[in-house]
Amino acid sequence: MALAAKSIEELLGKEAEDLLTHECETISKKNLHLPGPDYVDNVWAQSDRNPRVLRNLQSLFDNGRLAGTGYLSILPVDQGIEHSAGASFAPNPEYFDPEKIVELAIEGGCNAVASTFGVLGSVSRKYAHKIPFVVKINHNELMTYPNNYDQIMFGSVEQAFDMGAAAVGATIYYGSQESNRQIQEVAEAFERAHELGMATILWCYTRNSAFKVDGTDYHASADLTGQANHLGVTIQADIIKQKQAVNNGGYKALNMGDSSYGKLDERIYTELATDHPIDLTRYQVANCYMGRAGLINSGGGSGDNDFAQAVRTAVINKRAGGMGLISGRKAFQRPMKEGVKLLNFIQDVYLDDKINVA
Structure with a gap:
């Protein structure tokens, strides 16, 4: 049963009226390529993606509770590497078993499950034909002392193909000293994935200690994440995973004093975005080729x-013109029944026709 609109309003609290009625006056929704039942036909079928990629993209959209809507709800569990297994699974030790991860995605009505070579490979013969696999091909290994924040390859695209994956995923830390190498590695991997017929999803993150200025963190600013998105779709990511924008002005903050960083135009902050969360996320969508690549926002920590928080993020993403949510820790760091319920709450936002694009 879909979550009642009243329940969504209750969860949104004091922000309900603002988030549910806001009209975007910056970048018009008329200029966007919006999610819908015919998204693959209307958008990707016009591109250079081969028929096998189109088939696998369609398989993502045709699975789970959101099947046929053009929206995506993906369960990502790569935190065993990215945040360490003990810290990630201590709240729910059963998720040390990869099968429980896949079961949560299936029971939760997700379009796909995204995880590591090891997790998905260990259960691929049982589940690869039951739910689309997204194999994460690189990670921050988090064991080097002191911690070294870099994304390195953990396997080959061919391995993902052999286990029946519908898509591969990768992370780039834009703004880091290692980003040039990561861009080249992931671009090459995405090219090979497309050749083999798999879709591509990019965890499109910013990372640099300099992005924190005078106590304000600009890692999720609309201008910096927007440019990261634009770099991501340039290397032909089909779907962009991005943290939802929480502020703006990263370029301006980094250019205070004698610094000269990047390029900006004041209209980024006046005509193309306001400080409203839907407008900030709309700017992220615009940088995904006006929605020709789908924007899925991450759910964040539990x-x-x-x-x-999950419903708020989903409402903002949907009304901004985004394609869905990819939420992990909020779901698997609680009992499975509660995790399923949370995933269903997110999906109900996208199933509610009353929540439209601003």
Whole structure:
């Protein structure tokens, strides 16, 4: 049963009216390529993607509770590497077993499950034909002392293909000293994935200690994440995973004093975006070729208000013109029944026709 609109309003609290009625007056929705039942036909079928890629993209859109809508709900569990297995699975040790991860994605009505070579490979013969696999091909290994934040390849695209994956995923830390190498590695991997017929999803993150200025963190600023998105679609990511924008002005903050970083135009902050969260996320969508590549926002870490935060993120993403959510820790760091319920809450936002694009 779909989540009642009243429940969504209750979860949104004081922000409900603003988030549900806001009209975007910056970048018009008329200029966007919006998610819908015919998205693959209307957008990707016009590109250079081969028929095998189109088939696998369609398989993502045709699975789970959001099948046929053009929206995506993906369960990502690569935190065993990215955040360490002990820290990630201590709240729910059963998820040390890869099968439980896939079961949560299936029971939760997800379009796909995204995880590591090891997790998905260990259960591929049982599940690869039951839910689309997204194999994450690079990771931050988090064991080097002191910690060294870099994304390195953990396997080959051919391995992902052999286990029946519908897509591969990768992360680039834009802004880091290692980003040039990561861009080249991931671009090459995405080219090979497309040749083999798999879709590509890019974890499109910014990372540099200099992006924190005078106590304000600009890693999720609309201007910096927007440019990261634009770099991501340039190397032909079909879908962009991005942290939802929470502020703006990263370029301006980094250019204070004698510094000269990147390029900016004041209209980024006046005509193309406001400080409203839907407008900030709309700017992220615009940088995904106006929606020709789908924007899925990450759900973030788990906490005390997971259900409210997840619904808020979904409402903002959908009304901004995004394609869905990819939420992991909020779901698997709780009992499976609660995790399923949370994933269903997210999906109900996208199934609710009353929540439209701003």
